[in-house]
Amino acid sequence: MRHLLSMEDLDRVAIERILDRARSFTEVSEREVKKVPALRGRRVLNLFYEASTRTRSSFELAAKSLSADVINFATSGSAVEKGESLKDTVQTLSAYQPDLIVIRSPHVGAPHLVAGWTTASVVNAGDGKHEHPTQALLDVYTLRERLGSLDGLSIWIVGDVLHSRVARSCIQAFTKLGARVTVCGPPTLIPRGIEALGCDVAYDLDRLPEADVVYALRMQHERMTESFVPSLREYAAVFQIDGRRLGPRQLLMHPGPVNRGVELAAEVIDSPQALIGQQVAAGVVVRMAVLYECLAGRDARAPQPSMTPQPA
Amino acid sequence: MTSAQLFHRAGAPGDVLIRSAHVLDPRAGIDTPQDVLVRDGAIAQLGAPGALEAPAGAEVLDGEGRHLFPGFVDPHVHLRVPGQEHKEDLDSGTRAAAAGGFVAVVAMPNTSPTVDSAPVLRALVEQARREARVPVGFMASVTRGLEGEALTEMAELRDAGALGFTDDGKPVHRAAILRKALQYQRLCGGVIALHEEDPSLSGIGVMHEGEVSARLGLAGIPSISESTMIARDAAIAGYEEGRIHVQHLSARESVLAVAEARSRGVQITCEASPHHLTLTDEAILERLDTRLKMNPPLRTEEDRQALIQGLRDGTVDCIATDHAPHAREEKEVPFEQAPMGTTGLETAFAAVYTDLVAPGVLPLALVVEKLSAGAALLDLPVPRIAVGEPADLCLIDLEAQWEVGEAGYESRSENNCFAGRTLSGRVLVTIAAGAVVYRERAFALSAA
Numbered sequence: 001m002r003h004l005l006s007m008e009d010l011d012r013v014a015i016e017r018i019l020d021r022a023r024s025f026t027e028v029s030e031r032e033v034k035k036v037p038a039l040r041g042r043r044v045l046n047l048f049y050e051a052s053t054r055t056r057s058s059f060e061l062a063a064k065s066l067s068a069d070v071i072n073f074a075t076s077g078s079a080v081e082k083g084e085s086l087k088d089t090v091q092t093l094s095a096y097q098p099d100l101i102v103i104r105s106p107h108v109g110a111p112h113l114v115a116g117w118t119t120a121s122v123v124n125a126g127d128g129k130h131e132h133p134t135q136a137l138l139d140v141y142t143l144r145e146r147l148g149s150l151d152g153l154s155i156w157i158v159g160d161v162l163h164s165r166v167a168r169s170c171i172q173a174f175t176k177l178g179a180r181v182t183v184c185g186p187p188t189l190i191p192r193g194i195e196a197l198g199c200d201v202a203y204d205l206d207r208l209p210e211a212d213v214v215y216a217l218r219m220q221h222e223r224m225t226e227s228f229v230p231s232l233r234e235y236a237a238v239f240q241i242d243g244r245r246l247g248p249r250q251l252l253m254h255p256g257p258v259n260r261g262v263e264l265a266a267e268v269i270d271s272p273q274a275l276i277g278q279q280v281a282a283g284v285v286v287r288m289a290v291l292y293e294c295l296a297g298r299d300a301r302a303p304q305p306s307m308t309p310q311p312a
Numbered sequence: 313m314t315s316a317q318l319f320h321r322a323g324a325p326g327d328v329l330i331r332s333a334h335v336l337d338p339r340a341g342i343d344t345p346q347d348v349l350v351r352d353g354a355i356a357q358l359g360a361p362g363a364l365e366a367p368a369g370a371e372v373l374d375g376e377g378r379h380l381f382p383g384f385v386d387p388h389v390h391l392r393v394p395g396q397e398h399k400e401d402l403d404s405g406t407r408a409a410a411a412g413g414f415v416a417v418v419a420m421p422n423t424s425p426t427v428d429s430a431p432v433l434r435a436l437v438e439q440a441r442r443e444a445r446v447p448v449g450f451m452a453s454v455t456r457g458l459e460g461e462a463l464t465e466m467a468e469l470r471d472a473g474a475l476g477f478t479d480d481g482k483p484v485h486r487a488a489i490l491r492k493a494l495q496y497q498r499l500c501g502g503v504i505a506l507h508e509e510d511p512s513l514s515g516i517g518v519m520h521e522g523e524v525s526a527r528l529g530l531a532g533i534p535s536i537s538e539s540t541m542i543a544r545d546a547a548i549a550g551y552e553e554g555r556i557h558v559q560h561l562s563a564r565e566s567v568l569a570v571a572e573a574r575s576r577g578v579q580i581t582c583e584a585s586p587h588h589l590t591l592t593d594e595a596i597l598e599r600l601d602t603r604l605k606m607n608p609p610l611r612t613e614e615d616r617q618a619l620i621q622g623l624r625d626g627t628v629d630c631i632a633t634d635h636a637p638h639a640r641e642e643k644e645v646p647f648e649q650a651p652m653g654t655t656g657l658e659t660a661f662a663a664v665y666t667d668l669v670a671p672g673v674l675p676l677a678l679v680v681e682k683l684s685a686g687a688a689l690l691d692l693p694v695p696r697i698a699v700g701e702p703a704d705l706c707l708i709d710l711e712a713q714w715e716v717g718e719a720g721y722e723s724r725s726e727n728n729c730f731a732g733r734t735l736s737g738r739v740l741v742t743i744a745a746g747a748v749v750y751r752e753r754a755f756a757l758s759a760a
Contacts, residue, residue: 087644107646108530109600128648129529168529192532193523 001293003122005111007133007172015176019141021289022282028065029284039066042295045098046072047089047114048125049080049105054256054280055125055134059102062287068295071096086110087117094118099295103127121294129165135255136169138286140177142278143213146251151178154210157199158239159217159263162189162228166255167217171197182211185239188228204238205245215253216241219263236262243267251275313385313416313704314745315692317475318447319440320406323747325353325703326371330741332361333375333707337382337697338677348380350703353746358699371748373741375707379676382695383415383704383744387686388480388505388559388583388632389657391417391448393439394432395424400637400724402443405657408635408723409446410750412657413706413739415695416687417635418449421458422481428453428464430472437473446744449475449692454493454504460485463492467500475690478505480559481607483541485511490545494554503581503690505557506545508566509608513537518648520562520609524593528600530647533609539565546573546580557689558582560634562608564618571627581689583632584619586660587729590667592616595729602643602650603729606636620673623682630685633660637725654729659716661708662735670736676710705743709755712738 001014010018028036044063048056056072063070073093075081080089090101100121103111108128115122126132143150155174161167161183171194174181181199183190190201208214219235229235242265246252252274258264268274328350335346335358347364349357357364366372391405400408409417419436421427427436433452440448452474456462458481466477477493484490484506493504514537519525521532542558546569549556558570561582573580593610595601604610622628636653643650661683668674687694695704717731742750 085641085645105646107648108528110646112600113646128646129531131529165529168527191526192521192534193526196523196527 003115004133004290004294005115005122005124006131007136007169007176010133010176012176015137015140015173018137018286018289018293019144021292022141022285025065025285025288028288035065035067037067038292039063039068039295042068042099043097044068044070044291045093045096045101045120046070047093047101047103048073049075049103049110050126052104052125054283055104058283059125059287061284062291065284066288066291068291071098086113090114090117094120100291123290123294126165129163129168131169132165133169134287134290135166136173137290138279138282139170139215139253139255140173141282141286142253142275145282146275146278149178150174153179153212154182155179155213155215156182156184156208156211157215157217158184158205158241160189160219160223160228161185161194161217162191163220163223164217168197170215171199175199184208186229186235189223208245209247211250213251213253214241214246216263218255218257219259232262239263240265241268246271246273253279256280313383313447313687313693313695314702315447315449317473318416318449318692319437319473320444320447320745321442322745323749325746326748327351327367327369328371328373328743328748329364329366330373330375330380330705330707331364333378333380335380335697336677336680338681339382339694340696340698342697343677348697348705350705350743350746353703355697355699355701355703373707378707378709378740380697380705380707381413381680382684382697383706383742384413384661384683385687385692385695386414386417386633386635386657386660387630387690389417389419389635390422390637390653391419392637393423393436398639402440402448403445404722404724405635405637406445406448408655408657408721410742410744411722411739412660413708413742414446414657415704415706415742415744416447416449416692417657418451418475418686418690420478420480421451421453422479426453426457427451428456430465430468433469433472433474445749449690451476451478451480451505453477454479454484455489458482460489463489463496466493466496466502470500470502474502475692476502476505478507478559480505480507483507483509483511487544487548491548491552494549494552494556497554503555503557505559507559508538508541508545510537510541513540517609518605519596520593520611522593522612524597527597533607535563535565535611535615538563538608539569542566542569542573546570546578549580550576550578553579555579560585560588560608560632561619561622561628562588562611562615564615567618567622567627574627581629582627583630583686584623584628585632585634586656586663587654589616589619589623589631590663591729600647602645602647603654603727603731605647605650605652606634606654606729607652620668623674623678629689631660631664631679631682632686633657637723638727639725643727653727655721655723655725655727658721658723659728659730659735661739662714662737663730665710665737666735703743703746706739707741709738709740710736712736714738
């Protein structure tokens, strides 16, 4: 695997290989010296155009646990603020010879563009509302660790699907591993045509009891001002996962950060059914596995063709 | 093409004999190999293949196995002058037109400054007389600065040469402003061309709203943002008995809205672009290429088929490119940040020929007719292959294949949505207003 740009790039076999690799890395975190030399001497560049706490820190921790050198490139206070284009930034940073670039961007497809402009491997850490593949991988890892397999599971993804890159990656990852996915939320926040990803659509929680796993999405406050929902109060009344709605055998997931009292009630966040803490913990080993898959066994940085037209 | 409202740097009219080309002019009822002699800027003689003598000094073009069509007329291009010459200028834009077989093009007024006053238009006309290789007509804006608030001085703009009025790039959002413009049309004439989009529905959309946008997480532009505005504007035009032209139709619902309005007697015409006739939003899924980003967006196969059917049954009056050049650095950014638009002059015929004519979807004669039909909608003369008519012709090799962009473009910009595709149909020679304005390099060499 050269890049991880989208869940579309991975089939079931590739996903399971990454998950198995991730599991083999769990032992590293339990050591006194939490480091293995697998990627010693490799350079990993974190290029984050959006605020991120857990994704960026877990990528950093993952790279360091594999003994890679990490550069964090923050876009605030940098040339980006002076109007430097993505292309110029990437080409400038490529002069430092990174082996892998982790990029988060508010724009769909930015990682694909970057992959065309650099010889480094590229990992998508979230591109606009498109995808967040490492989040989906750590989610399936968490579920597999808990349940052994996703085959035949019914997973409900509840909330603001329209604006969620996590949902787009998770729908693919869950279905590729054999689960049936239903997306559920107010019709204003379910994108027209989402069935094309192979999921069912529901507009209320009436059939929620059929779910084995409930995956709640973050409901952002600004959605209210944009008239996607009339009020967060009403949203919570209709769609909040609380102790009444979450059955005793259902598992609960959330990509974080949680809006307590909006999409989730406090009692379910703190319940033993919630896998939210396990998801965060899985972030490091799964990202170690992704970095390893992209970099191990790759020595020479071979140039690759540009996605963009050559000058006439 | 010549008209009081078209402007260019007239070339020396040469004497040209095009020998034995298959002449196809559906309006003139010709569909047979002929010799065509051009003298002093006009079609002087038609004759059986090999029958005509070349006058002394005349250039002889071997048309054997090639097709000669009435030159194409594009009622919708962006030449970016004044103010955005880094994207295109009158010279490069009209060179692109000539290379695509176009003998006249009509430039949109969304420039910087906007073509919204007679002085700006007069300066542009003077510039075209110095720089344009093929005749260019100009549209003026409906509202000052395209701001949608105040009407331009339409009567004065018409006197200065405006063919008509449009706020293209934006809709005329306020119904009352469009109504007043249509009332003013009674005084000054000139079609009102409309970019139909309800911004409250299109919002921050960057592509068609549907399965592909749902997959990609890109904000969508629903088809109804176009069709509801067409319905509204057709109702206003009907009420005021005015004449409107709908630009770049993209959606099935829009074709229905135009047909419905016309059946009620509304004076409404419309155009479709080569890209909307040949591509769908699926192409964006294959590669998130900013050259595929335009407004209106590429839509679904169902929409594409409706446009094709519209051409067949006459609902869609003409093909127009909406040639919209953008500089490389403007397009070399993530999809959501890129400006809308694709160039189209150099690929219009080849794209439509390759995807619609060669596979038998549309007859060649229909496409040839629709590629110049835009002229009549703007009250311009329509090129015709007949003795005594001005020589506006293009000679095309239908079999010749070429890779788009491989040899560069005549346009200053390279944001062509067909880039990298191998297309059939190569323009060899274009004669506009009686002068040879384009010779394909290899053909010119072999002819010399």
